[in-house]
Amino acid sequence: MINQLGLFRVIIVLIIIGYGLxxxxxxxxxxxxxxxxxxxxxxxxxxxxxxxxxxxxxxxxxxxxxxxxxxxxxxxxxxxxxxxxxxxxxxxxxxxxxxxxxxxxxxFQPKFSLPAFHFLPADAWEWRVGLRRNIWLFLIAYLLPVLFFRFDYIFPASILLIALITNSFLVNHEPMVMIEALMVSGKRFFVRKLMIQCALFLTLSVPLAVVSLILFPESIRPLILVLVNSLIVQVFAVSLKYAGYHPGHQNPFHMALVAPLNFAFIIPVFLPLPLIMSLVFGPKAIRQLNKIIG
The missing domain is CATH 1.20.58 (Methane Monooxygenase Hydroxylase; Chain G, domain 1)
Known part of the structure; x- marks a missing residue:
């Protein structure tokens, strides 16, 4: 795993962990x-x-x-x-x-059927599967602020948890036929996936941010910092997935690269890192999709 990550990324991960400790x-x-x-x-x-x-x-x-x-x-x-x-x-x-x-x-096999989320766009297949598999984690993310609403930091923490869960939706690479069925160029497909990922993430996290601002208006700066950083990391997660896209494969190192960037707000010098990584991997993702789609 260390060889796959690269020395620079390993150093970043260790610094973030050390600063967190x-x-x-x-x-x-x-x-x-x-x-x-x-x-x-x-x-x-x-x-x-x-x-x-x-x-x-x-x-x-x-x-x-x-x-x-x-x-x-x-x-x-x-x-x-x-x-x-x-x-x-x-x-x-x-x-x-x-x-x-x-x-x-x-x-664990529930005796009741989980929602299929048919109201989501047809090309939001990661979200349909991810929401079904992680519905209990989302419930926990919303339950924590209800139980510990007196603590202002619990709201950014819940947003961070939602960001990590939604990042994990992009670990699996869909079969090529699912992309070809949309009959769009690689660039249009990539932009569409970015819009879906960011819009649905904001749909889940903005309500928590609004409640936090109502209860703790003085905590607006750290809250916005966490929300904006997590949103940029969503862009990077999509870029990373399609920059190394292999139909039907799974990237076991996806979260190892993406998850630490969600904590970049802890160290001010690392704040631009998610944006820089997105700008680097975004064009690579478009080229990879154009190459595969033909």
């Missing part, structure tokens, strides 16, 4: 940091593909995962103990114990 090394912020670390552990645990291997080795047991994950987060545990912030310690340990008890893959 530094920004949360404040009283009251360590618990949010612990929650972020725990979310990474949970995501990794439920997406692992080693069930058969660990079963054969006799390691697919809660005790193994508890020990393994505690070793991974031990630097954070030591930090929280020395600070001290025992709530953050308990959050990490309790979360690890609970998630480690689940050793078998979970296959």
């Amino acid at each position: 530094k920004a949360t090394l404040k009283p009251g912020m360590l618990q949010l940091q612990a929650l972020a670390v725990l979310s990474l552990i949970i995501s990794s645990h439920f997406n692992r593909k080693d069930h058969v291997l660990l079963n054969n080795l006799g390691l697919n047991r809660p005790g193994y995962f508890i020990l393994f994950y505690i070793l991974i987060v031990s630097p954070f545990l030591i930090l929280y103990l020395l600070w001290p912030d025992f709530i953050a310690v308990l959050m990490l340990i309790a979360g690890i114990i609970v998630v480690s008890l689940i050793t078998q893959p979970i296959h």
Whole structure:
């Protein structure tokens, strides 16, 4: 993965992560940091593909995962103990114990049918599939501001979550026949996809921004900063997808490149980066589409 990303992008990712850790090394912020670390552990645990291997080795047991994950987060545990912030310690340990008890893959099959979103444009196929697959994450993104409306930062955080979810819609590359059916040039197709991605993202995020401005008018600057940065990253995500478009393929490194740019607002010097990347990859996307469409 490091070779695929390139040294420059790896350095950017590490700087953003390091700055994020530094920004949360404040009283009251360590618990949010612990929650972020725990979310990474949970995501990794439920997406692992080693069930058969660990079963054969006799390691697919809660005790193994508890020990393994505690070793991974031990630097954070030591930090929280020395600070001290025992709530953050308990959050990490309790979360690890609970998630480690689940050793078998979970296959959730709802007994009710999810909406098909037929009202969306026919060429918004990523959104139709993405909304169905991630409808619970969107509900969480809207539920968090309802539960924690007293905190002004929860609204930008929810917008950021929506941005990350919608970025993930572009990981899979559609079959060539879906593009050919539209009978348009590569440039027109690319512009159309940009408009769909940005318009639907704004449709989901602007209501949160409006409520935030009503409740916390003094937080307009950071809110607009997050919203505009996330919107530009949407443009880059579309550009990146079609710059390396391969019909029917999946780009496993798409989110590794796109997700960190959603946090560019944290470091002022990186603010222009999403726009620069969009300007670089946009023309490449048009050339790639024109080449494939012919």
